[in-house]
Amino acid sequence: MNKIRFENRVAVITGAAQGLGREYARLLAARGAVVIVNDIAIDKDGKPLAVELVNEIIQSGGKAMANTDNIACKEGIDSLIKAVEDSCGRVDIFIHNAGIIRDKPFLDIEDSDWYDVMSVHLNGAYHLSKKIIPLMQKNDYGRIVMITSSIGMYGLGNHVGYAAAKMGVYGLVQALKFELEGTGIKCNLVSPLAATGQTSYALHVGLHKQLDAELVAPMAVYLCSEECNSNGRTFVAGGGYFSSVGIFEGEGVFISRKNLSIEAVSNKINEISDLSKSMHISSTGQSGKKIFRKIFRGKRN
Numbered sequence: 001m002n003k004i005r006f007e008n009r010v011a012v013i014t015g016a017a018q019g020l021g022r023e024y025a026r027l028l029a030a031r032g033a034v035v036i037v038n039d040i041a042i043d044k045d046g047k048p049l050a051v052e053l054v055n056e057i058i059q060s061g062g063k064a065m066a067n068t069d070n071i072a073c074k075e076g077i078d079s080l081i082k083a084v085e086d087s088c089g090r091v092d093i094f095i096h097n098a099g100i101i102r103d104k105p106f107l108d109i110e111d112s113d114w115y116d117v118m119s120v121h122l123n124g125a126y127h128l129s130k131k132i133i134p135l136m137q138k139n140d141y142g143r144i145v146m147i148t149s150s151i152g153m154y155g156l157g158n159h160v161g162y163a164a165a166k167m168g169v170y171g172l173v174q175a176l177k178f179e180l181e182g183t184g185i186k187c188n189l190v191s192p193l194a195a196t197g198q199t200s201y202a203l204h205v206g207l208h209k210q211l212d213a214e215l216v217a218p219m220a221v222y223l224c225s226e227e228c229n230s231n232g233r234t235f236v237a238g239g240g241y242f243s244s245v246g247i248f249e250g251e252g253v254f255i256s257r258k259n260l261s262i263e264a265v266s267n268k269i270n271e272i273s274d275l276s277k278s279m280h281i282s283s284t285g286q287s288g289k290k291i292f293r294k295i296f297r298g299k300r301n
Contacts, residue, residue: 004225006033010088011224012080012132014038014071014124015098017049020147020192023217024095025053028224029062033093036084038067071098072119074127081131091135093224095145096125096169099162106160114161121165125172133185142185143224146173148234150191153245170234177232178283186231188223191245192216193238211239232282248278249287254298 011028015021017039029035035057039050050066057064067083070076084091100120102113125146136142151159152166173189180187194213219237222228234245253271255264265272281287 004031004222004227006031006093006225009033009092009224010036010084010090011093011095012036012038012084012091012128013095013097014128016095017041017053020194020213020216020220021095021097022053023213024097024220025064026057027217027221028093029057029064030060031221033224034063034065034088036065036067036080036088038069038071038080038098040068040070071124071128072116077124077127077131081128081135085135090139091132092139092141093143093145094128094132094136095147095220095224096128097147098124099147101159101162103158103162105158109161117161117165118168121162122168122172125169129172129176136185137183140184143228144185144187145220145223146170146187146189148173148189148191150193150236153191173232173234180231186223186228188228188230188232189234190216190220190223191234191236192220193236193241215240246280246282248275249281249290250275251277251279252291252294254294256298 006028009032011025011033013021013025013028013035016025016035016037018041021039025035025037037050037053037057039048039053041049043049043052048066048068050068054064054066065083065087067080069080069083071080098120100117102109102117104113129144132144133142136144146169147166148170149162149166152163152170155163170189173187176187192213193211194216195211216237219235219242223230223235236243236245250272251274253268255268279290281290
């Protein structure tokens with residue numbers, strides 16, 4: 001098997017100086033990419049962590065550039081993109097990894113908490129993609145990796161804002177994949193499980209080594225490669241485990257107009273809820289076709 005390389009590729013990674021982002025940046029740089037390490041985090045002495053990682057990458061023979069612009073605001077995004085254009089002239093890879101958590105019970109969430117989380121995760125994904133996709137279109141090539149979460153897909157108490165933002169990112173990619181069809185640009189999602197600064201407090205200490213962030217990086221970086229032909233897919237990665245996630249819909253039930261009532265729905269709710277014969281749904285059109293087939297068959301019977 002030929003080794004996957006990234007020479008002459010420019011990668012922009014947000015939240016790249018620590019945790020998962022750090023591992024994505026290190027692996028891409030080790031395989032030849034020029035990595036723009038975007039992160040606002042600082043160490044205890046007030047030094048940017050992005051600069052520390054860039055120095056480490058350069059000392060290891062890689063190529064990288066530090067950027068400390070805040071992607072939670074449009075001005076920071078504009079500044080980041082200008083810096084990349086001025087220094088590299090192109091973007092081939094974009095990983096939107098930056099994130100924050102405001103874990104509070106729903107009724108205790110301040111509006112500012114909600115908007116802070118949305119600004120980084122969802123609004124950051126939107127505004128950065130709006131700026132980066134046109135740069136990718138110039139070369140008809142690009143790989144975009146967005147980070148979603150099982151918390152968004154399956155839920156978790158005290159994480160309402162984070163869950164909503166991560167499913168917002170999921171929905172963004174599901175719509176965007178159709179607009180990217182027929183181009184050289186692919187956009188996919190990773191749902192990672194790793195012990196990082198944001199998550200380790202919630203994981204049993206015995207799992208920390210097994211859930212090293214380094215074990216997620218190969219999946220995220222594969223999705224950045226020319227070898228990746230997936231588009232709009234969601235992949236789970238953690239601890240050496242990898243899988244694909246999809247939305248499934250049950251077989252469904254048709255109730256004729258003359259028989260339709262609240263009580264009829266109540267009587268059929270177990271059948272309506274049954275997922276034992278579910279099928280994978282990958283588009284709105286596929287879902288619509290399935291629904292109409294059920295309606296028309298039901299009317300004929």
